[in-house]
Amino acid sequence: MKSIASAPGKIILFGEHFVVHGTKAILAAINKRVTVTSAFTDNNTIKVNSELGTLEVPISSLYEEAKGEFRPFVYLANKMINSNQNVNGLEITIDSDIPVGVGLGSSSACCVAAAGSIFGLFKEWSSEEILKISIEAEKTIFPDTSGADCTVCTYGGMIEYPSIEKIGNTFDLNLLITNSMIPHSTKNSVEKVNKFKENNEERFSQLCDLETKLIDEVITAMKDNDTTTFGLKMSENQKYLEEIQVSNDTLRSMIGSLKEVSLGSKITGAGDGGCVIALVRDENMDKVPTLLPKDKECFSAKIDTKGVEWKREK
Numbered sequence: 001m002k003s004i005a006s007a008p009g010k011i012i013l014f015g016e017h018f019v020v021h022g023t024k025a026i027l028a029a030i031n032k033r034v035t036v037t038s039a040f041t042d043n044n045t046i047k048v049n050s051e052l053g054t055l056e057v058p059i060s061s062l063y064e065e066a067k068g069e070f071r072p073f074v075y076l077a078n079k080m081i082n083s084n085q086n087v088n089g090l091e092i093t094i095d096s097d098i099p100v101g102v103g104l105g106s107s108s109a110c111c112v113a114a115a116g117s118i119f120g121l122f123k124e125w126s127s128e129e130i131l132k133i134s135i136e137a138e139k140t141i142f143p144d145t146s147g148a149d150c151t152v153c154t155y156g157g158m159i160e161y162p163s164i165e166k167i168g169n170t171f172d173l174n175l176l177i178t179n180s181m182i183p184h185s186t187k188n189s190v191e192k193v194n195k196f197k198e199n200n201e202e203r204f205s206q207l208c209d210l211e212t213k214l215i216d217e218v219i220t221a222m223k224d225n226d227t228t229t230f231g232l233k234m235s236e237n238q239k240y241l242e243e244i245q246v247s248n249d250t251l252r253s254m255i256g257s258l259k260e261v262s263l264g265s266k267i268t269g270a271g272d273g274g275c276v277i278a279l280v281r282d283e284n285m286d287k288v289p290t291l292l293p294k295d296k297e298c299f300s301a302k303i304d305t306k307g308v309e310w311k312r313e314k
């Protein structure tokens with residue numbers, strides 16, 4: 001028997017980094033997914049196959065002993081194996097169309113899909129349960145996670161975190177994702193922002209208040225079908241991200257290049273590399289490729305309304 005689960009990647013429209021410090025954030029699941037397939041084996045090992053390589057460790061191994069990117073899988077496998085006798089081994093295979101390490105939720109989607117797939121070998125589960133254990137799994141590589149990414153990967157659609165209620169936006173967001181092709185470490189960027197906060201406590205607290213106000217204004221703009229304000233708020237949010245120093249020359253130059261065709265643009269995710277999102281008018285989409293350097297990838301993001309999905313196969 002195989003247990004197969006899939007989960008979407010994500011973009012953060014507003015509020016990255018500040019969300020780690022307790023503000024709200026607006027996130028959306030995107031139509032790029034990761035699929036995790038799990039099966040029992042008789043090998044007395046936990047085996048993980050992914051595009052990053054293969055790991056095979058004895059069934060009793062601790063997750064702390066595994067290489068970083070494999071830890072969540074060993075953690076989840078152990079959790080189930082320890083509470084179920086008669087398991088001689090597990091094989092976990094990851095297939096993903098989410099680019100890795102560029103802020104599109106590859107790691108969170110993997111944790112959610114792996115939790116769904118591994119737990120699905122043993123029992124039926126609820127989304128609440130999968131969210132809780134996927135955040136535990138993500139913490140094995142990134143202890144400070146806000147949990148926002150795993151939440152949107154579990155429930156899908158667009159949400160105003162910490163609520164899981166879907167935002168039914170009235171206008172079609174033509175969101176362009178541009179990949180700087182510079183990989184980043186979310187953990188390092190979050191630590192950098194923690195240092196900024198330590199050294200600039202008062203300003204950081206003001207920025208959190210400004211972010212909260214901005215998100216309230218975005219929600220109103222969406223209700224009013226006001227794309228212009230939505231775009232302006234993206235650019236305003238980018239100024240806050242610049243101030244906490246998670247931007248760089250490459251990202252600034254990409255944002256600058258998209259200025260003439262977009263209503264607003266900003267980093268999405270941790271920054272320091274990764275991706276930029278821009279709200280582009282329909283009639284301007286054709287112009288985009290000519291504006292960006294050839295080594296950058298770009299594509300239109302469609303919001304994925306489906307969160308984690310799961311099935312068993314013979």
Ligand code: MEV
Pocket residue numbers: 012015016017018019020103144145146147148149186190269270
């Ligand atoms: C990373 O996608 C988003 C951050 O806000 C970190 C987090 O929320 O855990 C930078």
